[in-house]
Structure formats: C-alpha cells, structure tokens
Amino acid sequence: MIRRIDLRGQVLSRSELLQVLPRPEVGVEQAVDAVAPVLADVRSRGGAALRDLAERFDGVRPQHLRVPAAALDEALAGLDPVVRAALEEAVVRVRAVHADQLPGEHTTVLADGAEVRQRWIPVQRVGLYAPGGLAVYPSSVIMNVVAAQEAGVPELAVASPPQKDSGGLPHATILAACALLGVDEVYAVGGAQAVAMFAYGATGSEPADGEVLCEPVDVVTGPGNVYVAAAKRLVRGVVGIDAEAGPTEIAVLADDSADPGHVALDLISQAEHDPMAASVLVTPSVELAGAVESKLVDLAEATKHTARVTTALAGPQSAVVVVDDLDQGLAVVDAYGAEHLEIQTVGAAELAQRVRSAGAIFVGPYSPVSLGDYMAGSNHVLPTGGTARFASGLGVHAFLRSVQVVDYSREALAEVAERIVAVANDEDLPAHGEAVRGRF
Structure with missing residues (x-):
C-alpha cells in the first residue's frame, strides 16, 4: 500500500535528499497555470464570475454570494449542543495561546533626544478561508478568526465553498462557527476564486452592476487544496498571505x-x-x-x-x-x-x-x-x-506590521549630522547630506 524508501548506508546532501523524499505529482508550480485564468476572470467580472465558477467547480449556483445574517443566526441556533461546547472550548484554548503571541512595543534610546520606537500595527482588513470540499472545517474558522481577532484586526471576512445540500450556502457548521465568533461578513465562495475575490475585491453579480460585493483585503489566510495554495502564491504582493497551506x-x-x-x-x-x-x-x-x-x-x-x-x-x-x-x-x-x-x-x-x-x-x-x-x-x-x-504557521504575527517610529531632537540630529553627510557623499547622494545640513 505504502512504498518504502531505504536510505541506510547513504550519505546524502540536502539537495540529494530533496530529490529522493516523497512529494506529490501535482504541486503548487503545476497548479499555477490552471489557477491564473480563474484569478483573471474574477478580477474582470467580479460576482458574475464567482457564480459561474461556483457552478463549474462546486456544482451549485449560489443565490447569495454574501451569506444573509439570518442564515448565520439560524445555523448557530441549530448547532448540536455537544459540537457547540467543543467549539467553544477550542476557542478558549486557541485564544489563550494567541493572546500570548502578541509582541510588546519598546523604545530604544540611543542618546538624549534620540529615540526609535517599535510599534506593531494590525492590518485593517483580512480575508479568511475555510475549506469545504471533501470535509467541513469549522475548526479552520476558529484558527483564522481567533488569530486575527487577537491581533486586533478591525474587519474580518470569511469565505467557504457553497454546498449543494445547503442551498448554495456554506455548510451550516461553518456558518455557526462564524456566528459564534461574531463574524457577520461571510461569503459562499470557494477555492482559488475566493482568494481572487479577497485580493482584488468584487462588484455585484453582473458586469454592469457597480455595487460592491466585497472590498479588497490586506491579508489572505487559511488552508485549502493545491489550487488555493497556488492562488495565494499568485496574489502575494497584491496582498499579504500567511503561507502556502x-x-x-x-x-x-x-x-x-x-x-x-x-x-x-x-x-x-x-x-x-x-x-x-x-x-x-x-x-x-x-x-x-x-x-x-x-x-x-x-x-x-x-x-x-x-x-x-x-x-x-x-x-x-x-x-x-x-x-x-x-x-x-x-x-x-x-x-x-x-x-x-x-x-x-x-x-x-x-x-x-x-x-x-x-x-x-x-x-x-x-x-x-x-x-x-x-x-x-x-x-x-x-x-x-x-x-x-x-x-x-498562522498566528497573530500574520496580521501585524512592524513599524519603526524615529524621533530625534535638533541636538540629537546635530550630533550625527556630519557622519550622515560623509556616508551620503560616499554613496554619491549629496542631496541626502544637504537635507541634514540645511536644517542648521
């Protein structure tokens, strides 16, 4: 059933090990070519493309791309109490671990009047993906949402594939987990097209409809299949990503x-x-x-x-x-x-x-x-x-940006002014030096 690789008696370099170790036949590199047209379609046609792609990949054409609030409330109300208790315990534990991940701000004093402060600022808006193909993952909702909440992100949006058995909405347990965590912006969008929607934003269901369906986000996180991972690779730079999960x-x-x-x-x-x-x-x-x-x-x-x-x-x-x-x-x-x-x-x-x-x-x-x-x-x-x-792995750091705040007084700048000029002139950037000398 499972093959055996015998490396006994062999001294292999790192590159040789990478050649012999098991890997899938279809990796992210191979999936990129298949995913690129999907991203382009969503970027061009917005909601209309999302509905067409759902019909193609998920076998259902969603009536609602954004999940109605009533559906979220109904899903939470109908959640099995035993499952709800388990999800609530998971939230408590994940929240405790992620709260401890928050980095502290600090100030470095280099001289009188010369300070550099380190700040950690959460991004404004994130897109969180919860898979829903061969299995249902309310646990992934928890992992994404709690990490973003503990980082202090103000705007959270979740996407999960539409399901035939759910009338074109994501699975009810996914919706219940979102409601449990207070997330009300949820989309019935799956796969690479969800990543594209988050990265580029999307207008309504028809090209002529200028109504905004989903605003673009700053960071996309969450696990998925190889095509989701490939989509995240392609949009990296347009948005931040956690990793290729x-x-x-x-x-x-x-x-x-x-x-x-x-x-x-x-x-x-x-x-x-x-x-x-x-x-x-x-x-x-x-x-x-x-x-x-x-x-x-x-x-x-x-x-x-x-x-x-x-x-x-x-x-x-x-x-x-x-x-x-x-x-x-x-x-x-x-x-x-x-x-x-x-x-x-x-x-x-x-x-x-x-x-x-x-x-x-x-x-x-x-x-x-x-x-x-x-x-x-x-x-x-x-x-x-x-x-x-x-x-x-995903944590609060995926949603935080490190920003250095430089605060020097006139006297502190004067102390290093000639050294700045010396380096600037050596780099043949004399205007850099003049920007300092001009202050005196």
Whole structure:
C-alpha cells in the first residue's frame, strides 16, 4: 500500500535528499497555470464570475454570494449542543495561546533626544478561508478568526465553498462557527476564486452592476487544496498571505519505542483529508517500519474514507523512510519540512529542540496531530510542500506590521549630522547630506 524508501548506508546532501523524499505529482508550480485564468476572470467580472465558477467547480449556483445574517443566526441556533461546547472550548484554548503571541512595543534610546520606537500595527482588513470540499472545517474558522481577532484586526471576512445540500450556502457548521465568533461578513465562495475575490475585491453579480460585493483585503489566510495554495502564491504582493497551506502532510520520526498502532493511526488521520495528503514515517527501526505497514493495511480497510486514505497512502507523496539512526532521521525530516511533525522516540522532547524545519512539532505519544487540529490551542493553519523551511504557521504575527517610529531632537540630529553627510557623499547622494545640513 505504502512504498518504502531505504536510505541506510547513504550519505546524502540536502539537495540529494530533496530529490529522493516523497512529494506529490501535482504541486503548487503545476497548479499555477490552471489557477491564473480563474484569478483573471474574477478580477474582470467580479460576482458574475464567482457564480459561474461556483457552478463549474462546486456544482451549485449560489443565490447569495454574501451569506444573509439570518442564515448565520439560524445555523448557530441549530448547532448540536455537544459540537457547540467543543467549539467553544477550542476557542478558549486557541485564544489563550494567541493572546500570548502578541509582541510588546519598546523604545530604544540611543542618546538624549534620540529615540526609535517599535510599534506593531494590525492590518485593517483580512480575508479568511475555510475549506469545504471533501470535509467541513469549522475548526479552520476558529484558527483564522481567533488569530486575527487577537491581533486586533478591525474587519474580518470569511469565505467557504457553497454546498449543494445547503442551498448554495456554506455548510451550516461553518456558518455557526462564524456566528459564534461574531463574524457577520461571510461569503459562499470557494477555492482559488475566493482568494481572487479577497485580493482584488468584487462588484455585484453582473458586469454592469457597480455595487460592491466585497472590498479588497490586506491579508489572505487559511488552508485549502493545491489550487488555493497556488492562488495565494499568485496574489502575494497584491496582498499579504500567511503561507502556502495546501494538501496536508504528516511526518512521524519514530524509533523502536513507538507504538506501531499509534503511528499508523496518525498517518491515516492525515490521509483521510485528501487523496493528495502526504503521510511519511521516518524510522531507524526496520521492525517498526514493517509493523506500521501491516497496521496501515488493516486500518485503511476499516476506516470510513477507505478509498481516499488508500489513494493517499499509495501516492508518490507518502512513504516509509528507513534510516541508519535518529541523527540521519533528523536530517531527513529537516529536509522534508513537514507541515506536521510528530516525534515518537526516546528523548522526544530533546530531539524536538533540534528540529529546524516543521510547521508544528508534536512531542511524544500523547501529542497527536489530531490534538493540534482541534484542542491543543496551537494553530492548525500551517505551511506545506516544504515551505516550512522558511514559512511559519498562522498566528497573530500574520496580521501585524512592524513599524519603526524615529524621533530625534535638533541636538540629537546635530550630533550625527556630519557622519550622515560623509556616508551620503560616499554613496554619491549629496542631496541626502544637504537635507541634514540645511536644517542648521
């Protein structure tokens, strides 16, 4: 079902590791060409394009692109009390973690009258995406919205795909989560077209209709499929993005102390997201590798989404990687840069401190990725496709801008004036120096 890659006895460079490690056949690069016309269509035709694209990709033509307030209220009123209690607990935990992420402002005094203050200012408006294709993700609503709220963003808009079974509105649980968090600007728009709507804004449903449907935002965040990730790559620069959070990934670094049943369950838990989901085990134990492979066969047959799981595990993006030891295993997972990295080894906490590339790290047998998906308090919107090597998971920082405020007195400027002039002249920018000398 899942292939095995044996790296024992090999000393591979980082570039060589990147060549042999599992990756999907269709990545963001390949999806960009398919997504570019969608973005152009939404930018040109606004709401009319959004309805046409919903009919094409979601199989339903929404009557309301912006969800009516009554639908939000109705969804919250009809939410299963048990689910509501679980979502409320998740909100409490996620809010606590993200409140602690807020950076403090500070002032550096360089001399009398010479100060540089560091300020953190939230962006004005954000577009938050909650997927709704193969599964429903009220948890993603929580992750996006709470992080933005704790950052102090004044305007929040959420988009999620329209559903046939919901009369062209997003799934009722998505709407209920929005209402629970006090978000009233919600759109029945999915996929790359939602990213385009947020980035460029959109007018009404017809080209001649100049009424504004959705104002452009400053930052777009949220997970999605490979096409959503490609759309975010294309609009980056027009708006800010959190990261390219595409099809999900899990890597498990485990030794012979790990329970093969736990490892197999965790690999399957991510495989059920999407046929393109990646499940990777890295281990120095041939015995553990074999036991996990055997467990995967039995568990995949027993799980609800057997076809989806089997496709994901058998795909080129998934593998069991056998290494010489945990040091080599650490080099492998760092090169891979997984969205989710579980460490199930002796001394897992110490090993976690050595990891350099991962969206989030889950330490020990009782910190599964599922915990992080819902109740850990951490954010589950994380970089994928190896971008965890340079990108961070979603947090308040995605919605904040660092601004330096320079405040010098006449005397403080005079103290460094001639040095400014010297550097300016050396750079052949004499007007820079004159702008200082002219003040005296």
